[in-house]
Amino acid sequence: NAGVTQTPKFQVLKTGQSMTLQCAQDMNHEYMSWYRQDPGMGLRLIHYSVGAGITDQGEVPNGYNVSRSTTEDFPLRLLSAAPSQTSVYFCASSYSSDRMYEQYFGPGTRLTVT
Amino acid sequence: GDSVTQMEGPVTLSEEAFLTINCTYTATGYPSLFWYVQYPGEGLQLLLKATKADDKGSNKGFEATYRKETTSFHLEKGSVQVSDSAVYFCACSAPLVFGKGTRLSVIA
Numbered sequence: 273n274a275g276v277t278q279t280p281k282f283q284v285l286k287t288g289q290s291m292t293l294q295c296a297q298d299m300n301h302e303y304m305s306w307y308r309q310d311p312g313m314g315l316r317l318i319h320y321s322v323g324a325g326i327t328d329q330g331e332v333p334n335g336y337n338v339s340r341s342t343t344e345d346f347p348l349r350l351l352s353a354a355p356s357q358t359s360v361y362f363c364a365s366s367y368s369s370d371r372m373y374e375q376y377f378g379p380g381t382r383l384t385v386t
Numbered sequence: 387g388d389s390v391t392q393m394e395g396p397v398t399l400s401e402e403a404f405l406t407i408n409c410t411y412t413a414t415g416y417p418s419l420f421w422y423v424q425y426p427g428e429g430l431q432l433l434l435k436a437t438k439a440d441d442k443g444s445n446k447g448f449e450a451t452y453r454k455e456t457t458s459f460h461l462e463k464g465s466v467q468v469s470d471s472a473v474y475f476c477a478c479s480a481p482l483v484f485g486k487g488t489r490l491s492v493i494a
Binding site: 276305307312313314315317320330362364369374375376377378379380 | 475
């Protein structure tokens with residue numbers, strides 16, 4: 273199993289540009305989520321999905337869109353990038369949304385918005 | 387909503403010293419509790435977990451006990467190594483809520 277994969281690893285955008293961060297998992301996990309990691313802030317939940325076709329907002333959803341058309345993929349879209357979105361983004365997946373199951377994390381995407 | 391508070395870092399220890407990183411949580415019901423570790427340049431990896439009161443999670447010499455009466459899940463290791471240098475995150479579920487992380491540096 274490849275686990276959770278994310279592309280790209282690094283990205284630089286100009287303010288106002290759009291892009292999609294890709295996330296895929298091959299473990300048949302129901303639950304997937306996106307976090308951003310900022311210095312001194314820990315990880316904050318952006319959006320999550322409990323299964324294909326179902327998504328919901330986390331703690332910091334503004335400026336981001338998601339969709340979950342398949343079990344495997346959970347892309348994160350930035351429609352109009354802002355410098356405040358400079359961060360490291362992690363995708364994670366879990367067998368289910370049940371609280372007992374730990375999440376597996378991807379390697380992260382480092383995004384800089386100038 | 388749920389929240390997690392862990393001790394501020396950075397923490398600098400000499401090799402073979404004893405480590406404690408404090409973590410307390412606020413949650414409704416009975417959350418599961420986790421410690422994740424992030425090595426430089428990498429994503430987070432699960433270090434250990436506990437799913438009910440009085441459970442002890444352990445892995446790689448690290449331990450943490452789920453204390454419902456004090457709403458705590460402190461991470462401990464009896465003898466740290468240079469290779470333990472990383473950022474440690476306490477978290478409760480679900481969905482996962484993380485503490486801000488504690489950077490540990492171990493010097494030889």
